[in-house]
Amino acid sequence: xxxxxxxxxxxxxxxxxxxxxxxxxxxxxxxxxxxxxxxxxxxxxxxxxxxxxxxxxxxxxxxxxxxxxxxxxxxxxxxxxxxxxxxxxxxxxxxxxxxxxxxxxxxxxxxxxxxxxxxxxxxxxxxxxxxxxxxxxxxxxxxxxxxxxxxxxxxxxxxxxxxxxxxxxxxxxxxxxxxxxxxxxxxxxxxxxxxxxxxxxxxxxxxxxxxxxxxxxxxxxxxxxxxxxxxxxxxxxxxxxxxxxxxxxxxxxxxxxxxxxxxxxxxxxxxxxxxxxxxxxxxxxxxxxxxxxxxxxxxxxxxxxxxxxxxxxxxxxxxxxxxxxxxxxxxxxxxxxxxxxxxxxxxxxxxxxxxxxxxxxx
Numbered sequence: 001x002x003x004x005x006x007x008x009x010x011x012x013x014x015x016x017x018x019x020x021x022x023x024x025x026x027x028x029x030x031x032x033x034x035x036x037x038x039x040x041x042x043x044x045x046x047x048x049x050x051x052x053x054x055x056x057x058x059x060x061x062x063x064x065x066x067x068x069x070x071x072x073x074x075x076x077x078x079x080x081x082x083x084x085x086x087x088x089x090x091x092x093x094x095x096x097x098x099x100x101x102x103x104x105x106x107x108x109x110x111x112x113x114x115x116x117x118x119x120x121x122x123x124x125x126x127x128x129x130x131x132x133x134x135x136x137x138x139x140x141x142x143x144x145x146x147x148x149x150x151x152x153x154x155x156x157x158x159x160x161x162x163x164x165x166x167x168x169x170x171x172x173x174x175x176x177x178x179x180x181x182x183x184x185x186x187x188x189x190x191x192x193x194x195x196x197x198x199x200x201x202x203x204x205x206x207x208x209x210x211x212x213x214x215x216x217x218x219x220x221x222x223x224x225x226x227x228x229x230x231x232x233x234x235x236x237x238x239x240x241x242x243x244x245x246x247x248x249x250x251x252x253x254x255x256x257x258x259x260x261x262x263x264x265x266x267x268x269x270x271x272x273x274x275x276x277x278x279x280x281x282x283x284x285x286x287x288x289x290x291x292x293x294x295x296x297x298x299x300x301x302x303x304x305x306x307x308x309x310x311x312x313x314x315x316x317x318x319x320x321x322x323x324x325x326x327x328x329x330x331x332x333x334x335x336x337x338x339x340x341x342x343x344x345x346x347x348x349x350x351x352x353x354x355x356x357x358x359x360x361x362x
Contacts, residue, residue, distance in 0.1 A: 006031065006039050012136075014049055014058035015079040015108065017334075021055045078110040080333050082326055083130035085140040086166075087118045091272075091302055092318065093141070096166065099322025100139065107330050118143040124152045131155070137162040137329035139322075145212045148174050162332035164325045167316075168212060170345060179332070180345045181325040183316035185213050185299075188350035189220030192269040192297045192314050195352055197228050199360070201267040201295060206236035207256050207279075208271035208299070214238070217271060217299065235263055239275060253279045257286070260294070267295035267358075269314075277307040280357065284308060296357045310355040317348045324348070 006029055013020050026036040040056050043049050050062040084100055086093045097113060104111040112135060116122040120143055130138055138161060147153045148171045156163045157176040165180040189206070196204050206221045208214045218236060225234045237259070240252050253275060260268060270276040276298035280290050288294050290309045298304040301315035328344060335341060 003039065006036070007043060010036075010039060010043060010056070011048060012078075012080065014056065014061075018061040019052075019055060019057045023054075025055070079108045080136035080330060081110045081112060081134070082329050083112050083114070083127075083135035083138040083140075084322075084326075085114045085116060085123055085126050085130070085138070087116055087123075087141055087143045089113075089115045092300060095318035096141075096322040099319035099324075100326040101322070102319075103323045103326035103330075107327070109326065109330060111326070116143060120144060120150065120152065124150075124155065127152060127155055131159050131161060135161065136333050137164070139164050139166050139325045139329060141166045142168050143212075145215060147171075162329055164328050164332075166321060166325045172345075175343075177343055179328060179343055181321055181328060182347055183318075183321065184347040184349050185216035185316065186220030186223070187347075188299065188314040188316065189217045189269060190224040191350065191352050192299070193221060193224035193228070195312070195354075195358065196267040196269075196295055196297065197224075197230070199267075199295065199358060202228075202230055203233040203235075203263065203265040203267070204230065205256075205260055205263075205265045205268040206270075207239055207253075207268060207275065208236070209239045209275070210241060211271070213271060213299070217269070221269065233263075233265075235259070235265060249275070250278065250282075253282055257282055257288075261288075266293075267297075269297045269299060271299040273298045273300045273302045273304045273311070273313065276311055276313075277303065280307055280309055280311065291357050291360055297352075298357075301353060304353075305355060307357075309357050312355045312358040313353050314350050315353050316350045320348055 009029060013025065022033050022036055026033045040051050044051050049056045049058060082104065086097065101111055114126040116126060123143055127140060142152060147168060156178055163178055165178055167182045169182060170178045170180045193204055206217060208217055221236060222234065225231055237256050240248050257279065270279060276296055280296050283290055283294055290296055296311055298311040298313040301313035304311035304313035324346065
């Protein structure tokens with residue numbers, strides 16, 4: 001390892017742990033204790049650490065023991081560099097990114113972001129680049145529904161750094177020691193159905209575009225409808241891909257509204273906010289009042305509050321996802337030896353935010 005690499009490793013260790021012992025740390029770097037002592041002397045001369053008997057301490061630790069006479073403040077070096085890959089930097093993911101950024105600031109980490117525009121080839125390329133470039137951990141949201149069986153899955157399972165999969169599930173049989181933080185979207189769908197049922201609706205529909213979230217929504221919707229005894233009234237429809245033309249999307253929403261009316265449906269859960277807002281506008285244009293004649297719940301809560309009728313929405317914990325995922329990365333960096341440590345796969349619960357689209361004044 002060249003001197004610059006050793007110096008970075010030394011300073012990162014001091015930021016993470018506050019101190020280091022020469023002999024075990026020299027073994028970790030595969031260098032002699034004499035080489036490490038020279039490195040520590042050079043870094044101390046640059047006022048980046050303080051040597052003590054048998055090792056060194058960070059400036060922060062030393063300041064707690066005795067504040068320097070001149071009161072000079074040294075710039076803090078990042079504890080770690082965390083890579084983050086998301087399918088998009090617009091709609092849904094900005095809040096996830098903000099959560100990761102806030103945690104990075106608190107923990108003095110550098111966050112490096114890459115977006116893939118839902119390209120599987122690009123997410124593989126970026127993951128290879130970040131891992132090969134020396135990030136200390138990686139947070140990644142794959143674009144597809146299933147990660148297993150892809151080249152990306154193989155890369156992540158074999159990665160020599162901690163990897164946290166964000167807003168996707170990891171198969172317990174093939175995920176190895178991959179960890180994850182995601183929203184429990186099935187619970188979110190159940191929450192919406194229960195809310196509508198409490199308002200007296202029995203014929204409740206689900207409409208969603210094909211996305212990584214959709215299978216969970218269908219699972220939660222079907223489960224909730226069965227528990228309520230509404231199975232025969234269940235109706236869920238897939239809307240066109242986001243890549244479909246605008247006219248195709250509006251036509252599909254109109255057809256869905258026609259089907260709801262024909263089947264006596266009085267309420268719907270819709271993914272995403274954009275479709276829910278457009279659907280509500282179509283209903284009003286046909287003289288169907290929301291919520292008096294038809295109740296609507298949007299899933300995502302990105303723009304739901306801005307519709308002609310502010311929409312009740314299921315809000316996944318987007319900020320908390322990014323925040324928790326980055327903190328998990330740092331925890332794993334601080335515990336490099338994974339032996340005996342349980343794999344963490346966290347599901348966080350969405351919340352229901354009630355607005356006018358389901359609220360009927362008494």
